[in-house]
Amino acid sequence: xxxxxxxxxxxxxxxxxxxxxxxxxxxxxxxxxxxxxxxxxxxxxxxxxxxxxxxxxxxxxxxxxxxxxxxxxxxxxxxxx
Amino acid sequence: xxxxxxxxxxxxxxxxxxxxxxxxxxxxxxxxxxxxxxxxxxxxxxxxxxxxxxxxxxxxxxxxxxxxxxxxxxxxxxxxxxxxxxxxxxxxxxxxxxxxxxxxxxxxxxxxxxxxxxxxxxxxxxxxxxxxxxxxxxxxxxxxxxxxxxxxxxxxxxxxxxxxxxxxxxxxxxxxxxxxxxxx
Numbered sequence: 618x619x620x621x622x623x624x625x626x627x628x629x630x631x632x633x634x635x636x637x638x639x640x641x642x643x644x645x646x647x648x649x650x651x652x653x654x655x656x657x658x659x660x661x662x663x664x665x666x667x668x669x670x671x672x673x674x675x676x677x678x679x680x681x682x683x684x685x686x687x688x689x690x691x692x693x694x695x696x697x698x
Numbered sequence: 699x700x701x702x703x704x705x706x707x708x709x710x711x712x713x714x715x716x717x718x719x720x721x722x723x724x725x726x727x728x729x730x731x732x733x734x735x736x737x738x739x740x741x742x743x744x745x746x747x748x749x750x751x752x753x754x755x756x757x758x759x760x761x762x763x764x765x766x767x768x769x770x771x772x773x774x775x776x777x778x779x780x781x782x783x784x785x786x787x788x789x790x791x792x793x794x795x796x797x798x799x800x801x802x803x804x805x806x807x808x809x810x811x812x813x814x815x816x817x818x819x820x821x822x823x824x825x826x827x828x829x830x831x832x833x834x835x836x837x838x839x840x841x842x843x844x845x846x847x848x849x850x851x852x853x854x855x856x857x858x859x860x861x862x863x864x865x866x867x868x869x870x871x872x873x874x875x876x877x878x879x880x881x882x
Contacts, residue, residue, distance in 0.1 A: 623815045630816070632839045633726035634733050637743055641721045644750045648717055651751060 702767040709757055721750050724768055727840070728775050734823065734835045735779040745778045752778070765849065772840060773850045776832060783828070822872040830865035837862050 666672045702723070708716040728749050732742040752774050753760075760770055823831060832851065836842045837858075842850070847858045 619811075620815065623812050624819070626812070627816045627819050628839050631734065631820075632730050632841075634730040636725050636729040636746060637739065640725055640729075640743065640746070641718055644721050644725075644747055645715075645718050647747060647751050648714065648754045651755060652714060 703762045706757060706760065706762075706767065709754075717750075717754055720753075720767070724771050725750075727768060728771055731772055731775045731835065731840065732779055734831065734839070735783065735828075741782065745775065745782060748778050749774045765846065769842060769846055769850065772836065772842070776836075776850065780828075818873070822869050825872055826865055826868055830861050830868065833858055833861040834865040834869070 667676075702720065705716050705719050709720070725746065728746045729742055732745045732749075736742050736745060749771060753771060760767065765773070823834065826834065833847055836847045836850065837844070844855045844858045844862075848855045851858065853861075
């Protein structure tokens with residue numbers, strides 16, 4: 618029957634409709650802009666943290682502590698308790 | 699689905715250009731879904747673009763074991779459409795309702811009869827309440843299972859069944875009211 622075929626055809630056509638020309642390009646441009654924004658936001662945050670004296674001291678202290686811990690770990694191999 | 703997962707892994711590994719594969723693979727489905735709720739092409743395009751941008755931003759949170767990627771995109775599309783419908787008045791969402799039909803090689807009479815049939819179905823679907831329309835579109839057009847729709851809508855399978863049943867009866871009523879019986 619025609620109507621059954623038309624109904625199936627209607628479902629198929631309405632399920633997928635072609636977007637306007639250049640849609641994928643516009644999405645990819647927006648994705649690129651979002652990525653740049655995300656990276657620059659991360660860089661800005663790192664710069665902001667680094668520009669604060671206390672945070673610089675904190676980062677250096679943490680690095681020194683990690684270094685000492687690793688050193689102690691290596692030395693402990695040769696120490697007989 | 700596996701093909702989508704492989705591409706998603708590439709994107710997450712830093713191959714941003716691979717995201718285009720996902721866009722091109724799913725754009726028609728997302729656009730077709732948005733079109734059922736928003737009449738203006740420009741609104742559909744805005745929503746579809748937001749869907750893909752949101753998918754890109756939240757790609758790491760997508761879990762392939764819980765939903766197909768296409769279903770996940772439809773969930774995003776559903777939320778974006780509802781947000782837009784809540785923000786704007788229905789009148790503001792009106793506009794270019796006409797959906798271009800592809801060129802038909804049959805006789806003009808046969809093509810016209812089918813185009814009229816489609817237009818009437820569009821009108822009946824547009825008249826459904828939002829909840830019923832969402833369930834009907836997801837079940838009938840996008841062929842999602844009741845469980846998938848339940849997850850997407852945040853309701854039980856029973857509620858989905860009842861909404862779908864109400865949507866079908868209402869659609870039939872409107873169709874009969876317009877003068878003919880609807881199939882399915």
